[in-house]
Amino acid sequence: MTAMGAAGASGLWVVRSWASSGPFNLAGTATPALQEALKHFAAGAAMQRGRLKIDIDALVENGNAVPVAVTYTGPQVEGVYVRALGLFTELNPAPDVAVFRWPAPAAGLQMPARVSTRMRLATSQGITAAALLSDGSCWFDRVEVLVTLAACIEES
Amino acid sequence: MAQALITLPKQIRAGQRVTVQAMVAHPMETGQRADAQGQLVPKDIVRRLTVHLDQALIFEVEFHAAVAANPYVAFDLRAQTSGRLRLKWEGDRGFSHVEEVALQVT
Numbered sequence: 001m002t003a004m005g006a007a008g009a010s011g012l013w014v015v016r017s018w019a020s021s022g023p024f025n026l027a028g029t030a031t032p033a034l035q036e037a038l039k040h041f042a043a044g045a046a047m048q049r050g051r052l053k054i055d056i057d058a059l060v061e062n063g064n065a066v067p068v069a070v071t072y073t074g075p076q077v078e079g080v081y082v083r084a085l086g087l088f089t090e091l092n093p094a095p096d097v098a099v100f101r102w103p104a105p106a107a108g109l110q111m112p113a114r115v116s117t118r119m120r121l122a123t124s125q126g127i128t129a130a131a132l133l134s135d136g137s138c139w140f141d142r143v144e145v146l147v148t149l150a151a152c153i154e155e156s
Numbered sequence: 157m158a159q160a161l162i163t164l165p166k167q168i169r170a171g172q173r174v175t176v177q178a179m180v181a182h183p184m185e186t187g188q189r190a191d192a193q194g195q196l197v198p199k200d201i202v203r204r205l206t207v208h209l210d211q212a213l214i215f216e217v218e219f220h221a222a223v224a225a226n227p228y229v230a231f232d233l234r235a236q237t238s239g240r241l242r243l244k245w246e247g248d249r250g251f252s253h254v255e256e257v258a259l260q261v262t
Contacts, residue, residue: 065224089222093188096220100231103213115231117217118224120186151224 034088034128037095038140041086041130045138050074052141054129060121063151069116070100070129074139082113084132091125120151158182158253162243168261170236178205179228180245180253186221202227202247209259210239219247235261 030038038047051074060066072082087097100115113131124147130140160180168174180202187199199221207215215231227245238261245253 069230092222093186094221096218097222098220098229099218100229101216101218103216113232115217115229117230118228120222120224 030128031090031095033095034090037088038086038128038130041084041088041099042132042138045132045136047130047138047140049140051139052129052131054127054141054143055116056127056143056145058143058145060145060147062149063121063123063147064149065118066121066145066147067116068119068127069114070131071114072112072131072139074131074133076112077135080133080135082131083134085113085115086130086132087117087119088128088130089119089121089125090128092120092122121145121147123147123150158245158251160243160245160253160255162241162255162257164241164257164259166260168235168259170261171234173232173234175230175232176207176241177228177230178207178243178255179226180205180255181226182245182247182251184219184221184223184225184227188221200248200251202245202251204246205229206244206246207231208242208244209233209235235259237261 051072053071053073055069056066070085070087081102083102085100088095089097097119098117124145126142126144128140128142130138132138158181163177165174182202184202185197185200189197191197201221202219205217206213214233217229219227239259240256241259242256
């Protein structure tokens with residue numbers, strides 16, 4: 001609790017980089033594995049930052065099952081729908097977490113596309129979400145999460 | 157036989173957006189974890205969830221090892237008529253589980 005209190009007092013762990021102006025960028029600071037995973041997800045589309053909301057606690061006590069929700073918040077355009085939402089990590093053993101796909105707009109779901117799941121976090125890191133739209137555009141955003149007890153370390 | 161849980165509103169108005177929550181019992185072994193003897197436990201995860209409304213595939217999920225044990229997904233749908241919602245999970249070692257629920261549109 002002491003460590004948490006100290007971190008809280010300095011305000012370090014409440015930082016969330018939803019704004020489009022963060023220091024993170026795909027070409028530079030993203031890990032090679034994450035870049036590769038995002039490239040695969042985007043399937044050739046240029047990636048732009050924004051239009052996504054990632055709901056996850058900024059401070060996570062237990063990394064074994066962290067609730068996370070992703071919402072596409074872009075403008076609703078007639079005939080355009082979200083084909084896929086992807087969730088990725090930087091410092092887990094593998095970058096992919098989950099990919100959610102809607103095969104057709106007739107699926108009944110239209111904007112705003114929204115999914116949630118529970119994920120594992122090996123350590124404090126950035127979480128990246130991406131959206132692939134039917135108009136061919138691809139969006140991503142990223143948030144920082146601080147984990148105090150990591151996943152994958154418990155013995156059976 | 158695996159166990160699965162699906163929750164959705166009992167009664168839905170036509171065109172209403174509803175959230176479906178789905179969870180299946182599965183350890184989601186990452187392949188990174190060692191057992192008591194120090195041996196790596198082989199990777200064994202659920203790979204895929206497909207959701208059909210009657211005959212139409214409306215939603216699918218590709219899971220990786222970073223999804224927590226007992227994989228949980230919540231997604232939204234909008235239905236105009238009653239139907240059957242069919243969820244199928246598939247994974248390693250032939251894991252397969254199908255769960256069906258009625259979608260009651262009033």
